Amino acid sequence: MPNRIKVFLGAYLNQTNAQNLNCLSLAKYLDKSKFEIYALEINHGNLGRLSIDGVNTFNCIYPVKLTQWLGFFWGIHKSDVAYLPRGNNFKLQRLLVKIYKRKSFKTVENVIDAESLKTALSVLGTVQRARENYSFTTKTFSITSFMRRYNRERHGIISEDLILPPVIDTALFNEIGFVRKSINRIVFLGNDMKRKRVNDFVHLSKLYPSIKFLIIGKDRGYLENILSSGSYNNLTYLGMLTHSILLEKLKECDLHILTSKSEGFPKGIIECAAAGIPSLVFNDYGAEEWIQNWENGVVCETLEDMEQAIKKLIETPGLMSQCSKGAIELSEQYGVKKVVSLYEKVIEDLYAS
Incomplete structure (x- = not known):
């Protein structure tokens, strides 16, 4: 297949985190007749070693601090266009795209509020370095409009007008999708449980x-x-579940509650929506951009609002079904092939520029 664009996905495809899963979905769904894909894996990744047709990977073995540097050298050297979502080693990434004169792009994936700033600074050190991390690529995109406005006004982080949502493998969750009519099981999804305020979820379980x-x-x-x-x-x-077991458990769930107040665009909301599971969330990070109250989920201001929302969904005939149907429709707006096509256009435009 001649004249394919070589794309480097600068993340670990076999380790669970938002940037890595975004790149995993891109690796699976980018059109292999147009693109030749290069990406990283990590030797101890919780998803095991992967084999995806048309995708070449560099396995970062122990010591990872050294081999990940080699992986970025390999990937950026091989590429025509590099997607670099991770903030780790951004100075190395910046140096390499300059040396090799590579077109590159990045996505801003968090509303950088007081809570997420702690995480950003634990990786990058200072606010100035955080800004530098988002300014060295050819193009920088935000994953929501709220995030674009907030980070520009508060931190001077500039991103393109085009919003580039996360790539979520909705097809996997569509397979278990059906309309929920009542609430028997409620699920919480998340790894950073203190930041995501799992204590509030525990409180709701008592009620x-x-x-x-x-x-x-x-x-x-x-x-x-x-x-x-x-x-x-x-x-x-x-605990942590494999994708297959997660899907089996979600089949049994009716409602998703995310008690976090510091997020970007939580992938779990769309994954659950694709399965017919609507979400209750807080309004601190702009969720009104994609959730319409009582149509495809509920955006709440307080924990007391969440308590009342659960009560209303239980007691109002037909409301749960309405929100479940709406959730499935919401997931279609962020269908994996639809979103991947946006990334393909970005890559093609960068390559041609």
Whole structure:
């Protein structure tokens, strides 16, 4: 296949985190007749070693601090266009795209508020370095309009007018999709449980003892400490799950609650929506941009609002079905092939410029 554009996806395809999963979906769905794909893997990735037709990977073995440098040298050298979503080693990435004169782009994936700024600074050190991380590529895109406005006004981070949403493999979740008519199980998805305020989710479980509450994700001891302090008969912590087991568990769930107040565009909302599971979320990071109250989910201001929303969904005939149908329609707006086509256009335009 001659004249394919060589694309480097600068993330670890086999390790679960937002940037990595975004690149994994791109690796799977970018048109292989147009693009030749290069990407990274990490030797101890929780998704195991991957084999995707048309995708070449560099495996970062121990010591990863060294081999990831080699991986970025390899990928950027091989590429015509590099997608560089990760902030780690941004100075190396900046140097390499300059040396090799590569076109590149990046996505801003968080509303950089007081909470997420702590995470950004733990990686980048200072606000100035955070700005530099988002300014060295040929193009920088935000994943929501709210994020674009907020980060420009608060931090001077400039991104393009075009919004480039995360690439979410909605096709996987469509396979288990159906309209939910009542609430029997409520699910929480997330890894950084302290930041995502899982304690609020635990609080909600106490108010509805007849409903089962499931928590899925990686805990670093925060949740364990909460659960060890009391008895929670209707609450189950399942830990990290493989994709296949996650899908099986989501088949049993009816409502998704995200208690975090510091997010970008939570992938779990669209994944659940594709399965017919609407979400209750807070309004702090611009969720009104994609969720319409009582049509495809509910955006709340306070925890008390969430309590009342659950009650209303339980007691109002037909409301749960309406939100579930709306959630499926919401997921179609962010269908994987539709979003991938936006990335393909960006790559083609950069290559041609």
